[in-house]
Amino acid sequence: MESCIVEKNLMIEQLIEKELKPFVKKIDADAFYADGFLKKLGEAGLFSSINKQDKEMLLDEMHVVKETAKVCMTTAFCLWCHLAALTYIRKTDNLEIKNKLLSSFENGEILGATGLSNPMKYYAGLEKLNLSAEPVEGGYIINGVLASVSNLGENHWFGLVAGVSENKRIMGVVPCNVSGLKLKEKVDYLGINGSSTYACAFNDVFIPKEWILSENADLFVEKIRPAFIAYQIPLGLGVTQASIELIEKVGQKQNGCNLYLKTQSDDLQEEARKLEEKVLTIFNRDESLNWKDVADIRLKVAYLTLKAVQTNMLHNGSAGYLKDSAPSRKLREAYFFANLTPTVKHLEKVLTV
Structure with a gap:
């Protein structure tokens, strides 16, 4: 079992390295659509639901989203779109459309x-x-x-x-x-x-x-909503993790002056770890996912992501202010994530009312 996980993670890493990383700047600057990468994920069997329970499948696919978002949240967002649509097909009782589309959605033939x-x-x-x-x-x-x-x-x-x-x-x-x-x-x-x-x-x-x-x-919609929201959580966690890594890269700039900033990479890492633990906690329950539990984590991740990218900009200083820099891209990605449906204000309302 452990060797299968290692093998699958290596496959994801290799696909990202070969099919996504070379195009990140083109995606950001020239609106390049990396559909080839999404199709390769399907071809590799990473969307397959064969012999998987719902929660196991969700966690596996959320991991792919997070690893993608570390490198390019635009493409990870497209991946979320595909997984949301795939959820619709998986959950429908209409066998005609399920038989027509499910295998093609899972193998990447259709997005x-x-x-x-x-x-x-x-x-x-x-x-x-x-x-x-x-x-x-x-x-x-x-x-x-x-x-x-x-x-x-x-x-x-x-x-x-x-x-x-x-x-x-x-x-x-x-x-x-x-x-x-x-x-x-x-x-x-x-x-x-x-x-x-x-x-x-x-x-x-x-x-x-x-x-x-x-x-x-x-x-x-009630049936598909927990997965719809859950697949978004790793978008923010991926951007947060990438921001942490960028912060750590510049730790010694200007004679270590970044150490005087109030938020450090360790603080962000600890917050991210706690939220990932919360995800596993709700997934490990015997009962089905409660969409408001998922939404609560999604909201907390949105705020953490905003905090992480702002901290990243402060740690990187003027280098991060360049239009095509990684920190500025992460900043823009995070503000999109905060306004992705359900938005921060949308979540604040449904979790309060």
Whole structure:
């Protein structure tokens, strides 16, 4: 068992070294989309659910996200998008769509995206639902606009929730090339422009029933929400760990003056260790994951990540202020993470109310 873990970790390390590290600056500066890396992870069997329990599978895949985020959180974010979509397929009772997509999602042949930023905000009482669904023979007609969906491309699929009536919402998946769907690329972000993000306008898009994950989206979202949030936790932990390593690299600069700063790498490491222990604690319980327990950790990780990247900037001084420096990239990644649905303010609300 231990040798299998070592072998798998070595495989992840080699894929990151060969398929991701050479492109990091291109991803950050030129909005390069590293879909080849994501597909290689699938080809290597790192998304396989064969002979795995849900929690074991989640922890394994969260580890891949964290290792990726240490090097490039933009690509780790795309990986999260894929794993969220993969969760939808794994959890649906619609065997037709599961049989059509599951193996292709797991082996990297097809990549997926979430499409649930607006619906998650809707369920938290932050926004109105942006998509509507009209029942027709054999399926639904979808209209409306999703402002931002990431990890999209040719032969990609993504999730959606649409309102049928005041009391009914459906959840389905659609391919990017479906008739009536218009995609407009968005690359004006402070960071993560290599995430292949698009505004998605639905104009009388027909979705057949075989693409419907659930006729009761309200219940289905409750089922997928713990994993949806859990897969985000290692995004922040990866950026935090990378920041710690960057801080340690400059420990002796200017005759060790960094030692006078109030926050040191050891402080951050201890906070990260405690949060990782909390993750294992909730995963080791016999009962199923409680999404609010997961959300609480996700919120704490967001605040730790912001603290880590700010500390990293202070330790690196003017060198970190260069536009293409690793510390400035980590800073931009962390602010994106804080505003990734569920955002910090979104989490603060749902954990307080």
